[in-house]
Amino acid sequence: MLRAIYLAVDKNNTQPFDVTRLLYFTLIREGISQNYELTSLGADPSLYGHMVSIGLFHIKKKMGFRPYPAKYMGEESLDLYEKLINVDKFNGIALSLAYENNDCNSNNLDCYVYSNYEIPDKERKKIMSEFFTNIIYKERCYEKSSNT
Structure with a gap:
């Protein structure tokens, strides 16, 4: 597995330059050229970044990314509630990803979908994926916050 970790900040830079995308592109290109089976852009505590918007998940899925449990990537210490x-x-x-059927020994994932409303089919299609064993919908479970 090829993995990169970095930090880059230049408050004085006025030119449009996205170091994150350049690093991702370079990392993926190098992984392909070296015939790596997996390329990791990092491990997140809840397997995919605490909570994820459907849009971000859909973009990553279309790019070919696949979430794996942290332990699969050698990051067992990142599990959390x-x-x-x-x-x-x-x-x-x-969205939030969890071990299949809450079994910490599983290498498979379930997807929990939390929403303020009933999720339309168009949004459900963005979530559906072969790498989830179960998709659990928790609809109408949160009222819109009065804090704006």
């Missing part, structure tokens, strides 16, 4: 208060920051809908 999440408490979700609301999904307002995610436009009323968010």
